[in-house]
Amino acid sequence: xxxxxxxxxxxxxxxxxxxxxxxxxxxxxxxxxxxxxxxxxxxxxxxxxxxxxxxxxxxxxxxxxxxxxxxxxxxxxxxxxxxxxxxxxxxxxxxxxxxxxxxxxxxxxxxxxxxxxxxxxxxxxxxxxxxxxxxxxxxxxxxxxxxxxxxxxxxxxxxxxxxxxxxxxxxxxxxxxxxxxxxxxxxxxxxxxxxxxxxxxxxxxxxxxxxxxxxxxxxxxxxxxxxxxxx
Amino acid sequence: xxxxxxxxxxxxxxxxxxxxxxxxxxxxxxxxxxxxxxxxxxxxxxxxxxxxxxxxxxxxxxxxxxxxxxxxxxxxxxxxxxxxxxxxxxxxxxxxxxxxxxxxxxxxxxxxxxxxxxxxxxxxxxxxxxxxxxxxxxxxxxxxxxxxxxxxxxxxxxxxxxxxxxxxxxxx
Numbered sequence: 263x264x265x266x267x268x269x270x271x272x273x274x275x276x277x278x279x280x281x282x283x284x285x286x287x288x289x290x291x292x293x294x295x296x297x298x299x300x301x302x303x304x305x306x307x308x309x310x311x312x313x314x315x316x317x318x319x320x321x322x323x324x325x326x327x328x329x330x331x332x333x334x335x336x337x338x339x340x341x342x343x344x345x346x347x348x349x350x351x352x353x354x355x356x357x358x359x360x361x362x363x364x365x366x367x368x369x370x371x372x373x374x375x376x377x378x379x380x381x382x383x384x385x386x387x388x389x390x391x392x393x394x395x396x397x398x399x400x401x402x403x404x405x406x407x408x409x410x411x412x413x414x415x416x417x418x419x420x421x422x423x424x425x426x427x428x429x430x431x432x433x434x435x436x437x438x439x440x441x442x443x444x445x446x447x448x449x450x451x452x453x454x455x456x457x458x459x460x461x462x463x464x465x466x467x468x469x470x471x472x473x474x475x476x477x478x479x480x481x482x483x484x485x486x487x488x489x490x491x492x493x
Numbered sequence: 494x495x496x497x498x499x500x501x502x503x504x505x506x507x508x509x510x511x512x513x514x515x516x517x518x519x520x521x522x523x524x525x526x527x528x529x530x531x532x533x534x535x536x537x538x539x540x541x542x543x544x545x546x547x548x549x550x551x552x553x554x555x556x557x558x559x560x561x562x563x564x565x566x567x568x569x570x571x572x573x574x575x576x577x578x579x580x581x582x583x584x585x586x587x588x589x590x591x592x593x594x595x596x597x598x599x600x601x602x603x604x605x606x607x608x609x610x611x612x613x614x615x616x617x618x619x620x621x622x623x624x625x626x627x628x629x630x631x632x633x634x635x636x637x638x639x640x641x642x643x644x645x646x647x648x649x650x651x652x653x654x655x656x657x658x659x660x661x662x663x664x665x
Binding site for chain 2: 282285286289290293297299300301302303304305307308329330331334335337338341342345426429430431433438441442445487490491492493
């Protein structure tokens with residue numbers, strides 16, 4: 263067994279492990295590049311949940327309130343949030359991933375395990391076989407330690423990069439969702455009537471909500487943070 | 494493997510509509526206002542304007558007159574002030590500690606360490622023009638470089654203040 267082979271196995275494992283996240287970030291990257299989508303510097307991901315609720319609220323007020331792009335953006339923001347949560351859960355303990363998923367899938371460690379098992383199962387092992395077994399067990403532990411260092415370095419790097427890329431995708435799509443929601447709301451007669459006194463922007467809607475929710479400190483802080491996005 | 498929606502030409506038209514609306518939005522106006530002063534303010538140097546807009550909030554131009562209290566000792570606030578014109582006196586428990594002049598900043602320790610104001614700042618000239626703002630760390634994920642640069646610039650300003658204090662102490 264050599265470390266280069268193990269490194270290749272680690273690389274291939276990571277590619278497979280992060281496949282669904284890479285697919286989502288690649289899809290967004292292609293869309294952003296080909297159509298010049300804007301990725302804001304403000305953290306719109308903060309208002310994602312609020313906007314999703316608002317979208318449902320608007321649909322309740324006006325059952326005809328429908329725009330295919332808005333629906334796609336709604337679906338994508340929910341999907342991206344799910345992916346972010348799943349990435350966080352799947353990557354919070356690299357040691358467990360290494361032990362429970364990488365090692366059983368590694369051909370190199372599989373072969374080593376077989377060798378050790380074969381020697382252990384000998385009924386009357388010779389002194390030489392006993393020494394070989396002991397050396398193999400020691401070598402296996404040493405290689406595992408080296409492999410884990412390489413594994414965790416790559417795993418952390420990939421997880422951090424993908425988290426950032428997923429957040430960028432969520433941020434951009436939330437931004438478009440936010441702006442398009444209000445463009446469409448203005449087109450609806452029912453919503454125009456409803457929003458006449460409040461205003462046609464998330465900022466004005468939050469200020470309106472903040473007014474009647476001010477006793478709930480948690481919501482108050484959340485809304486204050488959201489408002490900073492809109493300056 | 495398609496996990497996200499497929500966007501058609503009609504969807505792209507909607508995105509372009511958003512871009513058009515954005516050109517005339519309040520945010521663009523706020524960015525223009527910020528850009529008009531960015532070059533004049535040392536702590537904003539070397540920061541991408543788009544990111545600068547995201548990391549500061551409550552940006553205000555303030556005009557104070559003689560004896561106006563700009564910062565009150567022990568108050569809690571997160572504003573950082575930059576003197577554009579005029580002078581201010583710094584005092585603690587009634588004792589004058591020093592004078593702040595154009596180009597200097599104050600209030601940064603309250604903003605960075607979220608601590609109570611450790612001194613009062615009072616307008617010493619007939620009139621003082623100031624710029625105040627707060628730092629927004631909510632956008633750290635997308636503006637880490639800008640925030641790091643802002644804090645580095647603030648550290649530079651604090652260091653300059655300390656050097657002045659040291660110099661004054663040696664000269665005594």
